[in-house]
Amino acid sequence: MISKNKKKFLTSLQLKKYRILHNAFLAEGHKINHDLLNAGAVCKELYATTEWLKRNSDILPENFSDATDKELKSISNLKSAPEVIGVYEIKTVKPDVRKTGTSLILALDGIQDPGNLGTIIRTADWFGIKNIICSEDTADVYNPKVIQATMGAIARVNVSYTALESFIKNYKKETNMPVYGTFLEGENIYDKELSGKGVIVMGNEGKGIRKEIEKTVTDKLYIPNYPPEAETSESLNVATATAVICSEFRRRVLG
Template sequence: MLSQRQKKLIASMANKKFRDEYKLFLAEGPKIVSDLIVSGMKPRLICAAPGKELPKVLVHFEIIEISQKELDSISFQITPQQVLALFEQPKYTINYNAIKQELALVLDGIQDPGNLGTIIRMADWFGINNIICSKDTVDIFNNKVVQATMGALAGVRVHYADLAEFLGTYTKSCSNPVYGTFLEGNNLYQEKLLTPSVIVLGNEGRGIRDNIAEYITDKITIPMYSGSRGSESLNVGVSAAIVCAEFRRVEAYSK
């Protein structure tokens, strides 16, 4: 059974202020919790309700047994998933020497938690180690972001920085291309895509800000299929997946 103090701590994870103060974040579900642990994340508290057998990795930790009713009362999910845990927030520093030798993503003002979570999950799938976010991008430790990553959070280093400052330093330290996704740009499938490089993805509504666009060397776009009825744009998570898949395809088959 959880103490009132523990319940209060879990509830406080809804607020970024307290997530930052306690240096913690919440994850829910047997798979996500176990994946984070296997990837090296440190759990501060784990609680579980009766149900199916728990993942074996959890037997190495102290688990607070709670009722389904208690889980329902503390969970942030509409349908609670048996296991809930608090993890210590990982802290990363931007390593320019490493980033300029690989493919990295830059996110300019992504606001939707689902979009950010999807992009992190996609980055993990394509072996992208670093994502640099503008300071107004949604918090990576927002519960909806954590759940949308499906455990991929531990596989990608997510940084928050002044993007103009980051790109200024990056472009001065190397001659790598800086690609940016725009509605009007060079056809992604006809462009010479080079790695190492960075790919800039813009806000869901306004796109890439002008002061960030100044650092972009190559504007790219995903061409609309000739039979399309003319959708206004693609979801930023979908766009990120298409662009990164093409970069990895070119990288793999041009050798």
């Protein structure tokens, strides 16, 4: 049973200002709650159907309650009622140059669409990228639409927000690693030598990578269209471009 006040609290977490106020975010549905609980995320409250609670008795947090389909539906963003809704603590990660410098990281420069951001996190998880650094104007990772689109990957990937330009400058100075980005005048990614370490910058859906950030890029890449002379779309969607690029980096090791 979910009280009226509790319902109000839960639905308030759809909005960023209340997520910040309560330092908490919502996760809806089996997959994401299962993955978050397994990954050791701090679950403050969890509401689920009796059936779900029975089936997942081995991973339940301390503070759980049962709820009806109708109650869960009234809180949820999703079209069909989720079996479970969890409230998790937001873990504020400070990007650490020295720690991230030993691997491949993604830097997101103003990604706006929650679906794109979530899909990028899912892709990063698949290709073993553990850290994503976002500019402060990138969409909020704790937006329920983003959480949903990650399909549980948010449990395994660190996402942090920072002043991106100074982060990258500092990163370059401390680690001497390459900074990659895609540009129309970049080099054919298929032929280019790619390191297993460094930063890959992905830009805003409409405007691409900001001028200030572009200046920090050491290696400009390009995903060639086919055939090269054809009239085509101006660009790929940013989440699909991210996938193509990450795949190319990992192919050098896996292929």
